[in-house]
Amino acid sequence: MEYDLKAMDREIKLIEESVGRLRELGGGIEVVERNADSILAFTYLLKRNISDILE
Amino acid sequence: MDGEKYWNPIIETLPRERLQQIELKRFRELLRWAKDQSPFYKKKLRGIEPEDIRTMEDVAKVPMTEKDELRAAQEGKEPYLYGDLLAVPPERLSVFHQTSGTTGRPVYFPDTYESWQWVVEVWCYILYGAGFRPQDRLFLPFAYNVYIAFWQGHYAAEKLGCEVVPGGALDTQGRIQKAKEVRATALMNTPTYGLHLAEVAKEMGIDPRRDLEVKKMICAGEPMPEPTRLRMEELWGADVYDHIGGTEVGGWGGMCSEKRGMHVIEPHYLLEMVDLETMSKPVPPGTKGVTVITPLCRRCIPLIRFNLKDVMLVMEKPCPCGRTSIRVDEIGGRVDDLRKIRGVFFTPAIVEEVIRSQFPEVMEFETLLTREGAMPVLTLRVEFAPSVAESQVKELRGRIREKLKIRSNLTFEIEIVKPGGLPRYTLKSSRFKDLTKK
Numbered sequence: 001m002e003y004d005l006k007a008m009d010r011e012i013k014l015i016e017e018s019v020g021r022l023r024e025l026g027g028g029i030e031v032v033e034r035n036a037d038s039i040l041a042f043t044y045l046l047k048r049n050i051s052d053i054l055e
Numbered sequence: 056m057d058g059e060k061y062w063n064p065i066i067e068t069l070p071r072e073r074l075q076q077i078e079l080k081r082f083r084e085l086l087r088w089a090k091d092q093s094p095f096y097k098k099k100l101r102g103i104e105p106e107d108i109r110t111m112e113d114v115a116k117v118p119m120t121e122k123d124e125l126r127a128a129q130e131g132k133e134p135y136l137y138g139d140l141l142a143v144p145p146e147r148l149s150v151f152h153q154t155s156g157t158t159g160r161p162v163y164f165p166d167t168y169e170s171w172q173w174v175v176e177v178w179c180y181i182l183y184g185a186g187f188r189p190q191d192r193l194f195l196p197f198a199y200n201v202y203i204a205f206w207q208g209h210y211a212a213e214k215l216g217c218e219v220v221p222g223g224a225l226d227t228q229g230r231i232q233k234a235k236e237v238r239a240t241a242l243m244n245t246p247t248y249g250l251h252l253a254e255v256a257k258e259m260g261i262d263p264r265r266d267l268e269v270k271k272m273i274c275a276g277e278p279m280p281e282p283t284r285l286r287m288e289e290l291w292g293a294d295v296y297d298h299i300g301g302t303e304v305g306g307w308g309g310m311c312s313e314k315r316g317m318h319v320i321e322p323h324y325l326l327e328m329v330d331l332e333t334m335s336k337p338v339p340p341g342t343k344g345v346t347v348i349t350p351l352c353r354r355c356i357p358l359i360r361f362n363l364k365d366v367m368l369v370m371e372k373p374c375p376c377g378r379t380s381i382r383v384d385e386i387g388g389r390v391d392d393l394r395k396i397r398g399v400f401f402t403p404a405i406v407e408e409v410i411r412s413q414f415p416e417v418m419e420f421e422t423l424l425t426r427e428g429a430m431p432v433l434t435l436r437v438e439f440a441p442s443v444a445e446s447q448v449k450e451l452r453g454r455i456r457e458k459l460k461i462r463s464n465l466t467f468e469i470e471i472v473k474p475g476g477l478p479r480y481t482l483k484s485s486r487f488k489d490l491t492k493k
Binding site for chain 2: 050
């Protein structure tokens with residue numbers, strides 16, 4: 001099966017950007033900060049597993 | 056469909072050249088990170104420029120990291136416990152583990168939430184490759200304590216969608232009862248404890264093959280020679296898989312359904328093999344060497360070219376499973392356990408190989424190295440199964456001695472120990488004792 005790595009990479013970046021915007025809206029409250037950190041830990045893995053494969 | 060066969064079909068079937076390109080790129084990134092963030096590597100990598108690392112030959116110019124250096128970088132240094140190794144602010148840490156301390160003072164290894172998730176992720180590759188699926192109910196017959204392997208297995212199985220049953224606060228009989236009660240389909244344990252569990256189950260009148268529903272087992276914590284793995288499969292009537300890993304580096308390789316060696320989790324790890332004599336010159340696949348490994352994405356405590364001091368043989372030929380990663384074909388024991396006895400290289404792994412492949416009557420054993428005057432003496436202490444009759448012992452003793460002589464070129468004294476007389480191990484076994492050093 002062929003995978004559209006570029007499109008997948010775009011979606012991963014969008015998640016990161018979205019988390020950044022959520023953080024701004026949260027104004028530093030713990031519930032947003034900690035959960036945002038957790039989401040970013042998983043986008044880190046997606047980047048290592050998907051985005052890094054792009055030439 | 057590839058998506059069902061592999062945890063990550065994109066990476067696991069990449070051409071080797073591409074895997075190596077990604078590993079080199081990540082190696083440079085890790086060097087940069089370590090030089091900037093880790094006080095230990097700031098000093099150690101002085102004069103090394105990440106941008107200059109373009110080939111595997113360049114990688115070999117970067118100094119290796121030894122375990123003793125890790126101890127020295129932690130002992131008496133701030134921040135407390137982790138000292139110069141830490142490459143993130145301490146408030147970002149979320150998990151603590153430590154080495155077993157078998158070879159000296161333990162080394163402490165924390166992780167941030169991010170680096171822990173990476174450690175768990177590479178274990179997903181291992182478990183998925185060994186056929187673990189959401190339908191599995193995994194029982195872990197251990198109190199995991201501060202040791203990493205079982206925590207990794209626990210969280211990776213959970214991430215895969217398996218149902219995880221921790222079996223810590225129980226004795227061995229209680230664990231067998233629990234595995235039966237929950238109808239566990241999978242187990243994770245040390246090879247030694249897997250053998251012990253089967254032994255105790257039989258004493259309880261439970262035949263693991265007939266009365267339990269365990270269909271697969273993943274082993275951790277100590278090396279498992281192929282004869283031991285096959286014996287476990289026979290005892291349990293299950294597919295038994297091995298993996299390789301350690302506290303310092305995480306789980307870095309695992310068996311696929313072909314069970315022909317262990318796939319290195321590339322490009323999350325960079326594996327190098329160096330020769331036994333100089334411990335610096337690279338050796339090609341197919342030649343035994345000492346293993347040097349770099350976990351490429353764990354940034355909390357970065358490790359660069361960590362010398363595992365394990366003797367291994369790797370192969371590059373393609374695996375029928377379709378994964379393109381390099382495989383570890385054979386584990387030849389610890390460099391620290393290698394001894395030259397009467398001019399012959401001896402590794403305790405040989406004893407396990409002979410005993411487990413040819414003597415199912417042996418329940419437990421240990422090898423002692425002592426000295427009589429100037430002469431080194433090897434003694435194998437063996438404990439036979441209760442079913443072995445007194446009249447069989449003499450013949451068995453002679454045959455064990457003969458087979459060990461053929462395999463190792465060394466003569467062993469054989470000492471018979473009464474049933475239950477030798478220690479049983481739940482975590483790292485210690486079946487070789489060099490008493491010449493005392």
